[in-house]
Amino acid sequence: MPGAAGLLAPPAPLLAQSREFWQTVDAAQLRAGVDIGLSSPGALIRLSPARGAAALTSRELKLHANGKPVALQATASDVQLQAAGMDVAPGTAMARVAPGNGPGRYRLTAAAANGRYVMHVFEPDSNVVLRARADRNHAVAGNTVSVTVDLSHDGRAVPMKAEALLVAPDGSSQTATVVRGRDGSIRASARMPSSNGTTPGLWELQVFATGDGVQRDARTAFAVAQPTARFSGVQSVNAAALRIALPVQAGSPGRYEARGTLYATGPDHVLRPVAQGHSATWMQPGTHTLVLSFDRKHLPTGYGAPFEVRQLELHDQTRIAPLEVRARGLRF
Known part of the structure; x- marks a missing residue:
């Protein structure tokens, strides 16, 4: 497309697709039997002991369907899993449901269990898939982040029940709405706390769904920053020089950067991206100005006004944090 070479669109939020779920279980549940709904052959079942829980091996895991034993195939020991680079706790047991055992209800037992465990069930060949996509890759404290969720079986929408948690980098969590x-669609949302704590890392909005007799969990991750600065309108626009002055209100000392993509109108009267600009400077608390300039030499032949600045962004370079993203900045 004329004028678009070298210009990259902002990455879309990641679409999480899940064929697995996690569940915390204790020794009493494992001795009595934990019910599991499976949708395909070849499921992998893993039990990871919490602190103080007894170690298990794959030989100690038993599976039944309709009261009859179902064969489990040993896959790898905890030592082998760790050697392969998996972050598993010592004493973790994992096994695969033997071929020939398809969809249905199963009961998992472990007579040697003592303590609490995290059970992970993964169905690599399942056609029951939970999808979740957040509405953004990053947020500012105080923003609300939403995740669109759907469950499908062979591409057909499946009615489901869902719950969600907002999980901070330090592991603390709160219930999401x-x-x-x-139209039957499900959306989970949570307002980011005014303080994002001191632990570095990404926040997660985790969704737990049940439908068609199976469970699925999906996790979406995003960065959260403190609102250390913000755009406060447009100071001036010089259309001839393709220069825009943007006032910035800084609340904390730091180096702040404005970025934007210039769209120009082509001979067919369609707006297309032709150039990118950025400007950065150190600011103390108060009102400052960042100037975005675009070189007219980057305009393809026949392109001109009206112009539009899109994907206008404000970044806190000191803290490596995006503060504002405006899909449509201004038109001139």
């Missing part, structure tokens, strides 16, 4: 739209 889950609502169902008139």
Whole structure:
């Protein structure tokens, strides 16, 4: 496309697709039997002991269907899993459901269990898939992040029940709101706390769904920054020089950067991206100005006004944090 060479669109939020779920279980549940719904052959079952829980081996895991034993195939020991680069706790047991055992209800037992465990069930060949996509890759403290969720079986939408948690980098969590739209779609959302703590890392909005007799969990991750600065309108626009002055209100000392993509109108009257600009400077608390300039030499033949600045962004370079993203900045 004329004028678009070398210009990269902002990455879309990651679409998480899940054929697995996690569940915390204790020794009493494992001795009595934990019910598991499977949708395909070849499921992998893993039990990871919490602190103080007894170690298990794959030989100590038993599976039944309709009261009859189902063969489990040993896969790898905890030592072998760790050697392969998996972050598993010592004493973790993992086994695969033997071929020939398809969809249905199963009961998992472990008579040697003592303590609490995290059970992970993964169905690599399942056609029951939970999808979740957040509405952004990053947020500012105080923003609300939403995740659109759907469960499908062979591409067909499946009615489901869902819950969600907002999980901070330090592992603390709070319940997120889950609502169902008139079209049947499900959306989970949570407001970011005003303080994102001192532990570095990404936040997660985790969704737990049940439908068609199976469980699925999906995790979406995003960065959260403190609102250390913000755009406060447009100071001036010089259309002839392709220069825009942007006032910035800084609340904390730091180096702040403005970025934007210039769209120009082509001979067919369609706006297309032709150039990118950025400007950065150190700021103390108060009002400052960042100037975005675009070189007219980057305009392809026949391109001109009206112009539009899109994907206008404000970044805190000191803290490596995006503060604002405006899909449509201004038109001139």
